[in-house]
Amino acid sequence: MTTLPNQPLSGNAMPRFAGIASMMRLPLADSAAGLDAALIGVPLDTGTSHRPGARFGPRAIRAESALLRPYNMATGAAPFDRLQVADLGDVPINPYSLAKSIDIISAHYDAVLATGCTPLTLGGDHTIALPILRAVARRHGPVALVHVDAHADINDDMFGERIVHGTPFRRAVEEGLLANGKVWQIGLRGTGYAADDFDWPRQQGFHLVLAHEVWFKSLAPLMAEVRAAIGPEHPVYLSFDIDGIDPAYAGGTGTPEIGGLTVPQALEIVRGCHGLNLIGADLVEVSPPYDLSGNTALLGANLLYEMLCALPGVPRR
Numbered sequence: 001m002t003t004l005p006n007q008p009l010s011g012n013a014m015p016r017f018a019g020i021a022s023m024m025r026l027p028l029a030d031s032a033a034g035l036d037a038a039l040i041g042v043p044l045d046t047g048t049s050h051r052p053g054a055r056f057g058p059r060a061i062r063a064e065s066a067l068l069r070p071y072n073m074a075t076g077a078a079p080f081d082r083l084q085v086a087d088l089g090d091v092p093i094n095p096y097s098l099a100k101s102i103d104i105i106s107a108h109y110d111a112v113l114a115t116g117c118t119p120l121t122l123g124g125d126h127t128i129a130l131p132i133l134r135a136v137a138r139r140h141g142p143v144a145l146v147h148v149d150a151h152a153d154i155n156d157d158m159f160g161e162r163i164v165h166g167t168p169f170r171r172a173v174e175e176g177l178l179a180n181g182k183v184w185q186i187g188l189r190g191t192g193y194a195a196d197d198f199d200w201p202r203q204q205g206f207h208l209v210l211a212h213e214v215w216f217k218s219l220a221p222l223m224a225e226v227r228a229a230i231g232p233e234h235p236v237y238l239s240f241d242i243d244g245i246d247p248a249y250a251g252g253t254g255t256p257e258i259g260g261l262t263v264p265q266a267l268e269i270v271r272g273c274h275g276l277n278l279i280g281a282d283l284v285e286v287s288p289p290y291d292l293s294g295n296t297a298l299l300g301a302n303l304l305y306e307m308l309c310a311l312p313g314v315p316r317r
Contacts, residue, residue, distance in 0.1 A: 004080020005036075005084040008070050016066045022087040024065045024305065029086035032117035036083040037311060039304065040112065040121050041090035042105060045287075046098040047127030047164035051254040053287035057297070058090055060288040065301035071193040076317020077309035085196065085308065086114070102131045102163060109135035113280075120307050122285030122300070125254065126153055129308060130168040131238050136280050137177040141213040143279065144182035145169075146226065146271055150189055150257040151210070152201050164253075165285075173204050181205045182230055186222070186269060187244035188215075189241040190257035211260050219265045223272025230276055238273055238307060239267075242300055250299055262273035263299065270306040274316065282305040 003296030009025035019199060021038040022028050032038050048054060070080045079085065091108045093101040109132050112119050121132060125151070136143055147169065149151075154170040156162070163171060172178050185201060189211035192198070198208055230236060243253045246260035261269075287301045308314070 005080055005082070006086055007080050008068070021059075021062045021063045021066065024068050026085060029088055032088060032112040032115040034084060035086055035115070036119045036313070037085045037118040037308060038112060039085070039120050040088045042091045042121055042124035042128045043090050043095065043274050044101055044105075044123075044128055046095065046101065047067055048125045048254050049158055049164065051287055051290060052242045054123060054125040054254060054285055056093075056288045057124055057284070057286035057300070060291065060294070060297035061122045061283070061286060061300045062087070062306065064294055064298040065305070067298070068301060068305050071300045072306075072309050075274075075309060076081045077303050078316050079308045079311065081312045082313055082315070083308070083311065098127070099164065102127070103144075106131035107112060108136045109136065113139040118257060118278070118311060119246060119280050120304055121280075121282035121284075122304065123282055123286070126165040126168055126222070126241055126284045127163060127238075127284060128284065130163060130171050132280065132282065133168070133172050133177045133237065134175070136237055140279055141263060142176060142179040144179050144230045144234050144236040145184070146236060146269070146273060147183065147185045147268070148187050148239070148261070148282040149241040150183065150187060150260060151241070151255065152185055152188055154197075154201050167202070178208045179234065182234065183207065184209065184226055186219070186273060187261045189259050200224040214261070214265065215259075219268040220272060223269060226272065227275050232275060233277055236273070236276045238270070239283065240283050241285045242283065242296060243285055245299070250296045252287050252296030253285045254287050255285070266303060267306060270303055270310055273307075274310040278307075283307070
């Protein structure tokens with residue numbers, strides 16, 4: 001008798017508004033051992049510079065994820081038929097110390113990655129990308145990066161602080177966590193303080209795709225270029241800030257910028273990561289206090305599911 005891996009709790013077995021609010025109503029686990037992939041919350045917004053609230057993002061995303069079902073009607077992916085997946089709960093960050101939280105997060109991911117489990121993260125503000133990348137690079141070496149965001153997050157410092165949500169990818173470059181020439185930043189836009197906001201990443205060899213350059217366009221051709229440039233073997237990390245999407249669709253975030261990506265473009269980016277050696281991903285900056293309809297958290301939950309469907313070993317129709 002063949003036993004399937006963990007399955008999300010069906011809405012026919014328990015109403016979707018009831019039961020434990022785990023991600024996609026998956027079983028909860030206290031260890032990554034034996035898991036192919038895991039959903040992990042990082043409820044931190046101490047690094048936020050404008051509107052707070054992302055600390056509540058993991059809880060809201062889990063609540064909205066109750067609507068998700070196991071089969072992807074668009075791509076034919078059925079991740080729970082091939083992968084053992086569970087919700088590992090939240091990293092126990094220190095709400096009084098960002099520096100201590102960074103170390104806690106990094107150590108937590110070291111332990112998860114040591115089991116061979118692929119982490120998919122529910123943020124939390126974008127500060128969390130740095131400690132996760134530190135752990136990922138210790139496991140896999142410098143990684144390629146697909147980064148969706150309104151902002152490049154390459155500030156040298158903010159208010160004199162070198163590790164906050166606007167600095168993770170400058171620190172990642174300085175620490176050698178990213179593979180040279182294999183970083184794409186998609187959806188950048190808005191106002192800035194100087195041209196250096198976008199010039200610095202170009203000088204590091206980043207590939208920048210500004211939002212206005214892809215208005216009204218499919219991003220499937222772009223993602224085909226990304227797959228060809230990175231190749232199927234090199235480890236890739238996907239970091240998705242929900243403010244990469246236009247606030248018309250995802251207004252529940254800390255630093256919204258008009259003129260952003262559409263939801264179909266966001267789906268094309270994540271689905272376009274299928275075929276890459278995706279070894280981790282995050283969805284950050286959902287701020288429930290500014291998400292009164294729950295639509296931003298719902299979108300975040302769907303994108304995390306799509307990330308799961310894009311993992312190696314998940315076939316498509």
